[in-house]
Amino acid sequence: MSEPDRTVYGCAVAETAEPGSVLLPGHDVPLGRYTTVRRLxxxxPRRMVGAWCFADHFGPQDVTGxxxxxxxxxxxxxxxxxxxLVEGEIxxxxxLGSDQTITPGRLNLMxxxxxxxxxxxxxxxxxxGMHGLQLWVALPEHARHGEPRFEHHPALPVLxxxxxxxxxxxxxxxxxxxARSPARVHSPLLGAEVLLAAGGRRALPLDPAFETAVLVMSGAARVAGVDxxxxxxxxxxQGRAEVAVDAEGPARLFVLGGEPFDEPLVMWWNFxxxxxxxxxxxxxxxxxGRRFGAVTGCAAEPLPAPGMPTVRLKARDRHGRILQPPAGDA
Structure with a gap:
């Protein structure tokens, strides 16, 4: 997908008052013909959080008519x-033949x-209304060549x-x-939604071995001393055993975490x-028309892939550093 001019939301990339914290702005990206998302x-400055390698926040949007x-x-x-999802229906x-409607509070994991x-x-x-998150998790080497799978979880644990x-x-x-989610993942990982009423405060326990990041879906909050x-x-x-979250008004947040993902990745289009x-x-x-199979029950034509770039795609580590290919590799 091509990207429009970037719109920065509320901040520039900045070190915060706490060591190791960085506030990263999102930018607008079109998703299909009718939806624009904020890519986080x-x-x-930060390609991944644990194995989380992609995060889009869409809405809240009025899709009446x-x-x-x-x-x-x-x-x-x-x-x-x-x-x-927190609003809407997809x-x-x-x-694989899956045909599953997702509504707020339920999880689709493919x-x-x-x-x-x-x-x-x-x-x-x-x-x-439509409002939600689309997230990607990079699969480690031992899992990435396996058979595809789809899971729908209508009930998830709540603290x-x-x-x-x-x-x-x-x-x-x-x-x-x-609390432990029934969703099957392939590396140590955390994804959790936090919902606070006005004046609410929560101390979230964290695994110090994890990298952690927080985004606000609606409202505003003070997280680890950062507005x-x-x-x-x-x-x-990394290194935090706890993070404090405060909200003056109602707020909905999402926490991403996981052990640092040390395998180099090449990310291009949907691959x-x-x-x-x-x-x-x-x-x-x-x-x-090989490998991926056909999606039945959908009348829309499949998306054509964009042309490959004119330069070689380079593997990068989780910090964004380009890794040199082995000697003799083109």
Whole structure:
């Protein structure tokens, strides 16, 4: 997908008062014909948080009388997609034959393995609002060549008001305090939604071995002493056993965390791989109708892949540093 001129939300990249914390602005990216998202990962100063390698925040948006989200069939390799809604309704269809409607508070988790195709579309008779997150998790080497898989989890564990502070915490993936998500992941990971009422305060326990980041979906909050509003990602680094979250008004936040992901990645279009050749092969397979299968039940034409760049794609580590290919490799 091509990107429009970047719109920065509320801040420039900045070191915060706490060591290791960085406030990262998002930028606008079109998603299909009808939806614009705020991309929070990857960014040049911070490509990943644990194995989380991609984060889009969309909405809140009034889609009354409009198509809503309409993303035609497209391929993925080497990743998991995590779809989380707080408003709206989206129908997921994939080349495994899955046909699953997702509504707020439920989790869609798709594991691409070696290759899968899917579509995401608001149904014709959809709710008036749309708001949510689309997240990617990079698969480690031992899992990325496996068979594709789709999971839908209608019930997730919740830490209620009083268990560590005010509000509620829904554990979407991974484990937090006494709650563990049923979602299957392939590296130590955390994804959790925090919902606070006005005047709410929560102390979230963290794994010090994890990198952690927090985004605000709605409202405003003070996180680890930093004022945070929608449209930016606060990267908190490693080594924290706890983070404090305060909200003067109602606020909804999402916490991303995980052990640092040390495998080099090449990310291009909808593919996560390890080399230029691997990405080029995935593109060729998609355009030739190989590997990914067909998405049934979706009338939209599959998305064509963009042309490969004129320069070689380079593997980068989690800090964005280009890794040199082995001697003799082109």
């Amino acid at each position: 990962l990857p960014q040049r 409009r198509p809503g989200m309409q993303v035609p069939p497209h391929p993925h390799t080497g990743l998991q997609t995590v779809t989380w 129908v997921h269809r994939d080349s 594991t691409s393995g070696h290759g899968i195709a899917h579509s995401e579309q608001s149904p014709p008779d959809h709710p008036p 209620a008001d009083g268990e560590g502070g005010d509000g509620t915490v829904t554990v979407v993936v991974g484990e937090l305090a006494s 945070l509003a929608p449209g930016a990602l606060l990267y908190l680094g 996560v791989g390890r080399s230029h050749e691997e990405i080029a092969q995935a593109r060729d397979d998609w355009m030739s």
